[in-house]
Each structure stands twice: as C-alpha cells, then as structure tokens.
Amino acid sequence: MKSFTLKLQDASHAEEIAQVNSFVGEDASGNFGILADHARFMTSLVVGLARFRTGNKNWQYLALPGAVLYFCNNVLTLSTRHYLIDDDYMHISQALQQELVEEEKKLLTIKESLYHMEEEVLKHLWEMSRERAGWLP
Numbered sequence: 108m109k110s111f112t113l114k115l116q117d118a119s120h121a122e123e124i125a126q127v128n129s130f131v132g133e134d135a136s137g138n139f140g141i142l143a144d145h146a147r148f149m150t151s152l153v154v155g156l157a158r159f160r161t162g163n164k165n166w167q168y169l170a171l172p173g174a175v176l177y178f179c180n181n182v183l184t185l186s187t188r189h190y191l192i193d194d195d196y197m198h199i200s201q202a203l204q205q206e207l208v209e210e211e212k213k214l215l216t217i218k219e220s221l222y223h224m225e226e227e228v229l230k231h232l233w234e235m236s237r238e239r240a241g242w243l244p
Contacts, residue, residue: 109143170203
C-alpha cells in the first residue's frame with residue numbers, strides 16, 4: 108500500500124511520521140480523508156480530533172485546537188498552536204475536553220480584565236471632561 112509523510116508542527120516543536128497510509132480530518136465542510144498521491148490540497152481543520160494510520164497499526168488520534176493542513180507531493184503538513192497524539196480514543200478525548208475547558212477559563216479571565224480596563228478608561232475620560240468643563244473644584 109502506498110504511503111505518505113505526516114509533518115506535525117506546533118509552537119514549540121515539530122515531528123515527522125513516515126509510512127502514513129491514511130488521514131481523516133474535519134474542516135468547515137465536514138469530514139474528509141487523504142490517501143497517498145492525493146492532489147495538492149489545503150484547508151483549515153476545526154477544533155477536535157483527527158486520525159491517521161501507519162501500516163497495519165491501529166488509528167492514532169490527534170487532538171487539535173484547529174490547524175492549517177497542506178498536502179503536496181505526498182507530504183501532509185499540519186501547523187497548529189498545540190497538538191496531542193494518542194492511540195487511545197477515550198484518553199485523548201478527555202485530554203482535549205480538559206484543554207478546551209482550561210482555554211475557555213483563560214478567555215473568560217481575559218474578557219473580564221478587558222471589561223475592567225475599559226471601565227477604568229471611561230471613568231478617567233469622564234473625570235477629565237468634567238475637569239475641563241469646570242464641574243470639579
């Protein structure tokens with residue numbers, strides 16, 4: 108069976124996996140698969156799980172917070188902020204869920220901080236306008 112190379116790269120490291128037979132991912136249009144000798148292809152993967160298989164081994168699962176996928180000349184490149192690989196579907200699903208919850212908490216904290224900063228800036232601008240208008244002693 109023909110194969111291709113999978114290159115994974117995130118913010119801190121990169122790795123190559125040789126002899127990949129198939130890849131299944133999901134973009135905005137839905138699920139799709141890639142086999143060796145596929146035409147050049149580029150898309151953005153959604154947040155979730157993708158999977159790939161090497162030889163006759165079991166599926167390997169990739170947890171991704173979204174990624175850019177590019178396939179050309181039998182090399183599949185995935186560029187993302189972070190990824191996890193595991194052959195246990197339940198384990199990686201739980202890890203992905205935990206990461207998503209943590210990311211959501213961080214986003215909420217950032218939103219709250221921005222709200223408080225905006226509130227302070229508006230308060231300061233209001234006080235400056237009152238001083239200019241002579242409303243304050």
